Structure formats: C-alpha cells, structure tokens
Amino acid sequence: MHGAMQLAAPMFQESERREWMGLLARAPLQLLEAWAARQPQRAVSWLRRPETGLVMVRARTGGTGAQFNLGEMTITRCALKLEGATSGVAYVQGRSARKAEIAALADALLQTAEGAAVRRELVAPVRARLEAEAARQRAKAHATKVEFFTLAREAGG
Amino acid sequence: MLDLAEVAPGFADPTLESQAVFRRGLAALSRPGTLQDCGDVPAPPPGVEPAANALLLALLDQDCRLWLSPSCNGAGAGYLRFHTGCVLVGEQRQADFALVAAPAELPPLGSFDLGTAEYPNRSTTLVVQVGTLSDAGPWRLTGPGIRGEARLQAAGLGADFLAQWRHNAKSFPRGVDLFLASGTRLCGLPRTTRIET
Numbered sequence: 001m002h003g004a005m006q007l008a009a010p011m012f013q014e015s016e017r018r019e020w021m022g023l024l025a026r027a028p029l030q031l032l033e034a035w036a037a038r039q040p041q042r043a044v045s046w047l048r049r050p051e052t053g054l055v056m057v058r059a060r061t062g063g064t065g066a067q068f069n070l071g072e073m074t075i076t077r078c079a080l081k082l083e084g085a086t087s088g089v090a091y092v093q094g095r096s097a098r099k100a101e102i103a104a105l106a107d108a109l110l111q112t113a114e115g116a117a118v119r120r121e122l123v124a125p126v127r128a129r130l131e132a133e134a135a136r137q138r139a140k141a142h143a144t145k146v147e148f149f150t151l152a153r154e155a156g157g
Numbered sequence: 158m159l160d161l162a163e164v165a166p167g168f169a170d171p172t173l174e175s176q177a178v179f180r181r182g183l184a185a186l187s188r189p190g191t192l193q194d195c196g197d198v199p200a201p202p203p204g205v206e207p208a209a210n211a212l213l214l215a216l217l218d219q220d221c222r223l224w225l226s227p228s229c230n231g232a233g234a235g236y237l238r239f240h241t242g243c244v245l246v247g248e249q250r251q252a253d254f255a256l257v258a259a260p261a262e263l264p265p266l267g268s269f270d271l272g273t274a275e276y277p278n279r280s281t282t283l284v285v286q287v288g289t290l291s292d293a294g295p296w297r298l299t300g301p302g303i304r305g306e307a308r309l310q311a312a313g314l315g316a317d318f319l320a321q322w323r324h325n326a327k328s329f330p331r332g333v334d335l336f337l338a339s340g341t342r343l344c345g346l347p348r349t350t351r352i353e354t
C-alpha cells in the first residue's frame with residue numbers, strides 16, 4: 001500500500017512543507033513530546049543522526065537592502081527515513097536532539113497519507129501555541145508603547 | 158534539489174568510524190604499497206567502491222572541494238554532498254580531492270592542482286578506483302616508508318600512468334598524492350614513491 005502511495009502525486013505543496021518545517025523548528029518540546037507519546041513504534045533508519053551546530057543567520061535590511069550577518073544561532077539537525085522510504089528532515093532551534101528527532105519524524109509522516117492526522121494533532125496545536133505566544137508578546141510590548149507628540153521637523157533641520 | 162530517497166546512510170557512528178578509516182588512510186600513505194583493509198564500512202552509492210567511499214566520508218568536510226569523474230558523478234555526488242557538505246567542482250585544477258571511478262577515466266595527473274612551492278600540501282589528493290589490487294605484482298615500489306622494496310599490481314593502470322607518475326615526481330615538492338581503492342582495500346601512493354617495472 002505504501003509503495004503505491006509513493007508513486008502518486010505529492011500530497012503537499014513545497015510551500016506547505018516550508019511552513020510546517022518552520023513551525024516544527026520553533027515548537028516547544030512539550031508539545032512535540034505529547035504528540036510523540038501517542039505515536040505507535042515505527043521503524044526508522046538514520047540518514048544523519050542529530051547533531052548540534054551553529055548557523056549564521058543572514059538578513060537584509062527592510063528585506064531588500066544589502067545582506068548582513070545578523071548573528072549565529074544554535075541549531076540541531078537530523079535526517080531519517082521511514083520504512084516506506086519517505087525521508088524526514090529537521091533543523092530545529094536549540095540543542096535538543098529529541099526535538100530534532102520528533103520534528104524529523106513528523107516531517108516524514110506529513111509527506112505520507114498520515115499527513116492529515118499529523119496536521120490536525122501536531123501542526124495545528126503548534127501553530128496556535130506560537131501565535132498565542134506572539135500575540136501575548138505583542139500585547140505586552142504594546143502596553144509600553146509611547147506616543148510622541150512632537151512638532152514636525154523642519155526641512156533640513 | 159537532492160532527493161533524499163536516493164541517499165543511503167553514512168557512518169553509523171561518524172566520530173569513531175571516520176577515525177578508524179582515517180587511520181587506515183594514514184597507514185596507506187605512510188607505508189606505500191601495503192594494502193589496508195577498511196573493514197566494515199557503509200554501503201557506497203552506485204559507481205563508488207566501499208573503501209573509496211569510506212575514505213572520502215572520513216576526509217571531506219564543507220571546506221573541501223571535490224571533483225568526480227563522469228561515471229560516479231550521479232548518485233555519488235548527492236551522497237557525498239549530503240553526508241560531508243563538501244563543495245563539488247567541475248575543474249580538476251580547483252579540486253582538493255578527486256574521485257576517479259576507473260583507471261580509464263583518470264585525467265592527466267598534471268591537470269590537477271599540484272600545489273605551490275610555498276604550499277605543496279595544497280595539491281589535489283586523488284582516489285582512484287581500480288578493479289583489483291595485489292601486493293604481488295609487476296610494480297617495484299621504492300622510496301620513503303618502504304623498507305627495501307614493495308610490490309604492487311593495480312589493474313588498469315598501464316605504461317601511460319607510469320610515465321605520468323615519473324613526471325609527477327619531477328615537479329617535487331609539488332605534485333599529487335594518490336590512493337588506490339578496490340573493494341574495501343586501500344593502497345597509498347604518495348608523490349615520493351618511485352615505481353619501476
């Protein structure tokens with residue numbers, strides 16, 4: 001059954017995968033662990049065991065300016081293969097090998113017929129959690145916002 | 158884009174296994190003419206011999222430029238790129254390492270980077286796959302690391318190669334170093350080794 005699944009057209013768009021990999025990279029470990037605990041044992045083989053390293057984050061001012069190095073950040077990456085030969089890759093924030101492992105497993109499953117269930121049980125809660133966290137921070141920052149009422153600067157002044 | 162479905166696993170324990178293979182490579186270069194067995198190594202991608210594959214997994218990293226001969230430039234390229242992060246180059250002269258799938262695909266040795274008089278260590282290190290390797294054969298090896306003489310036979314490398322090898326020695330201290338690989342076995346031919354028949 002699985003083999004036939006592989007031959008069918010991909011069940012996801014490249015942009016979708018980019019989104020879920022981004023969410024999984026930032027997901028808190030408790031959410032990932034809670035999902036992993038409900039998963040059956042699966043035979044996976046490692047393509048690359050979890051390894052921690054530094055990546056240089058580069059950015060452009062305003063999204064269009066010249067590239068500059070924003071700073072280094074710690075990431076952990078790994079790659080694994082499911083029995084049906086679907087591979088999953090994870091690049092996650094921080095030093096947790098376990099987090100990378102669960103994220104890579106989720107990435108692999110999201111590319112298979114089980115993707116819908118993973119989306120419902122893992123990706124959606126992670127997105128909700130991250131959005132709530134972002135909203136909370138925005139609200140906190142907003143509370144300290146100061147409106148400056150000043151005279152408009154004179155030209156050349 | 159690299160299709161991971163095609164990529165096989167590398168070393169199960171990258172630290173210890175790559176050190177073990179590195180030790181074999183070191184022994185091969187310091188005792189030219191001896192055959193070093195790499196033992197239990199990962200299954201290589203199509204077109205690549207197990208020993209050549211293991212040696213490159215052990216030696217390459219993201220700062221290394223690798224040149225691949227045409228018939229290992231498919232699956233082998235993806236596999237080595239994924240596991241080592243090396244940079245693939247199309248010009249022999251830019252390469253730090255080169256993997257040659259068979260003697261017939263070996264370009265002239267002079268087309269590789271021979272290093273400079275100031276930095277002869279920056280020359281290309283070649284890994285050449287040969288059908289069979291034997292330490293009893295027509296080649297008589299002498300030079301540093303060899304007590305008396307050593308014997309060697311490498312299938313497919315003929316008189317043309319020996320002429321090029323003599324020429325390689327003439328540019329000393331510049332010149333390329335060679336690994337011969339067959340199955341899980343390696344043999345080193347550093348630039349100081351003289352070969353006569």
